[in-house]
Amino acid sequence: MSKKQLIMDKSLELFANQGFEATSVQQITDYCGISKGAFYLSFKSKDELIVALIDHFMQQLTVDIDLSVRTTKSDDILYYFYHTTFQAFLKHANFVKLLMKEQTHSLNDELLTKMRYYDRKTDQTILTMIEKVYGEAINKVKYDLIFAIKGLINGYSSYLLFNRMEFDVDLISRSLVEKTDTLARSITIPFITEDYGNMFQQFHDEKVSEDDLYHLIEETIDELGESIEKESLILLKEQIRTPTYHHAIVIGLIENIKNHSQYKWLTYLLTKHFDF
Amino acid sequence: MSKKQLIMDKSLELFANQGFEATSVQQITDYCGISKGAFYLSFKSKDELIVALIDHFMQQLTVDIDLSVRTTKSDDILYYFYHTTFQAFLKHANFVKLLMKEQTHSLNDELLTKMRYYDRKTDQTILTMIEKVYGEAINKVKYDLIFAIKGLINGYSSYLLFNRMEFDVDLISRSLVEKTDTLARSITIPFITEDYGNMFQQFHDEKVSEDDLYHLIEETIDELGESIEKESLILLKEQIRTPTYHHAIVIGLIENIKNHSQYKWLTYLLTKHFDF
DNA sequence: TATACTAATGACTAATCAGTCATTTTGTCA
DNA sequence: TGACAAAATGACTGATTAGTCATTAGTATA
Structure with a gap:
């Protein structure tokens, strides 16, 4: 280490x-x-450590959850969303504890901006999910539903934290799926209305720049010893600038690094870049 | 001042x-x-100021809300609960902001215990409310519903805070009444089950000791200048040790201090003590 | 073995802060 | 007016902290 x-x-x-x-x-x-x-x-400083921690774990959390929502094809998207969420909470219990403790702690503007970014990211994930599940029918209440869902997760999380984080992930997931489904089908008085959606525009169009991805791959390559992963990344790096290989080959190369949890973020960006 | x-x-x-x-x-x-x-x-110290702040405002919040739930007789208990809650949030916006910022900040054990006390108090208020509204039908899911309600309040509060606390109290109340009602009538998979109720026992039987109330009245009398309020309190003080007056007179005396917001806590305790 | 380089150390600095207390100001009596 | 007490002041203390840097330890190379 x-x-x-x-x-x-x-x-x-x-x-x-x-x-x-x-x-x-x-x-x-x-x-x-x-x-x-x-x-x-x-x-460089204590603050830099804090930012690094936030970045590291928030990426883990948001990427995990977003990936599960994007890739699940079945009718159980809601279930997998909650399951992944609470599984991740369980895995990073200390970090969740820290987040709950500090909330929007005013350490510096950089952190605040970051937290807001991840929060918006979460909103976007939830929005994608409920649009996928309920389609147009939900349009008038979807932004309201986002806050209800976030609220429910928060409410039960504080209970979990108090009870030392030993809980049945399946049960809480099923319980929250039921609540979400009930709410989605019966809300007629949304408090948060459609115009809130404008705030999301920026995230809809968001794409990491090719350069950023390129440099991130370079950095990762430097960290790695000789391995299949390193070779795969070197090949993928070339593919960004000059795509020559068949789609299937690129998918295979990404698959080579997909299973290494420390490169989840990179995997996520690659998947997005090569358009799956 | x-x-x-x-x-x-x-x-x-x-x-x-x-x-x-x-x-x-x-x-x-x-x-x-x-x-x-x-x-x-x-x-005496910076910590003492913090404790005083927490105590002062948490009392204001919890007493306001509890009183509204206890006294409302109509079918609109849910509505008045949310309305009082968000009205209080609006009134004490800075304090709510502080609470959100610091959450369970680990300043010292005294504060932590206090916060837990007020949280349990809130649970108790919500429980009383949903039992009043839904009766026995809700028994199997009532503890689960408490956390759903707290979660919803929290979720929407964070939105309000971000939007500078300018909002339609009536709309958010109606919106949350609808959600609460929907959930209450349709939950079949509670995550938090009945055994959680044991934690409440202590609060069911809770009664402020006669001595505590007596001393609180004495302190308040010392703070007051000559006034109807002071006279009323002096008479009420005697009534605690040796009840002689007719019930109606006691009620009248309490009425004399009821409307002064700074003595809300005292009014609340008096009401409880003389059993209304 | 000598040399050159990097990694690691911990005593030190400068700044900040909670809390104290000798001194001064203000208010209130005779 | 003067004598006394209560209220208010702010320079000071001691403790803690983030961050620095001259020095040492470890390691690779020639």
Whole structure:
């Protein structure tokens, strides 16, 4: 494990229990068994560590959930959405704990913007989902439904957190599917109306620039030792600038890195770029 | 306005915008136009101020809402519950903002216990309400419904906060009544089951001790100048130890202080003590 | 083994903050 | 007016913290 990873892992534990402000860099380095100087070789500041943590885990969470909504073809989209969501909460329990503790903590503008970005991202995912499930019938209440869904997730999450995060993912998913379905079919008085949708425009058209993706692949290649993954990425990098291979080959190459959880974000971007 | 009130008012503004930790005592005193020493004449520490703020406003919120649920006789209990809730949010916007910002902030155990107390209190209020509205039919899902309701309130509140707290209280109330009613009538898969109810036992039997009430009245009397309110309280104080007056007289005396919002908590306790 | 380079250390600095207390100001009596 | 007390002040203390940097330890190469 790299030193950066070690610091992120250990500091998350401390942050989850004490909060950002109450945890000193000294405490983190003691807990990691490294010196204070070593910390500043990995991160320019304490704030940079916090941003890195937020980015890392929010990406994990949002990408997981968005992927499950995008790829599920069956009628059970709602179920898989909730299942993936709470499974992810279970997996990153400490991070969820931290998020609940700090909410919109006013550390700096960068963090606030980031959190707002991920929140909007979540809105977009939920919107895609309910449009897929209910089609046009839901149009007049869909933005209202988004907030109901987010509220329900939040409400039950606080209960879970209090009960030490041991729970039946299947049961809570089925319970929330029922509630969501009931609401979707019976709301006649939406509080949040259609014009809220304008806020989403930017996300509809959002596409990571080719350059960004290119550089992200380059960075990832540098991190990797010789392996199938590295070779696949080198080939994919070329395909971005000059697409020559057959579609099936590109899919296969992406498949080679898909199963490595640390490259989920990259997989997600590649999938989006090559248009699946 | 007393110095204590001034500090509480002004510090709430600062806390709501910057959070507890990020606001220094110096900043508070500067903003109040007083010296640092004067601050410590009113509050023993910064933490004591925070506890006082939480206590003051949580009492306002919970008492308001509980009273509306207890006294409303009509079929519109749900509507009045939401209406009172969001009206109170509107009135104490800065405090709600602060609550959202800090959530379960780990300042100290006392605060955590307090917050848990008020949260349980809210649960109790909601439970009373849905039992009143739906009776026995709701028994198997009532604890589940509590969390759904709290979740919905939270979800929409975060939207309101983001939109600078300008909203139609009637519309959001009607919208949430519809959702609550729909859920209450159709949930078949509760996630939170009946055994959660054991946690409430303590609150069912809860009654403020006679001594506590007696001392609270004494303190309030000391704060008051000569007035009808003061006289009423002096008489009520005697009635606690040796009840002699007719029921109607006691009710009248309580009525005399009922309309003063700063004594809402006291009114609430008196009402409970004399069993209405 | 000598050299050159990187990784790691922890004592140190400068800044911030909660809380104190000797001193001053203000208000209230005779 | 003067004597006294209560209220208010703000410079100061001690503790804590993020971040720095001169120094040392470790490692690879020639």
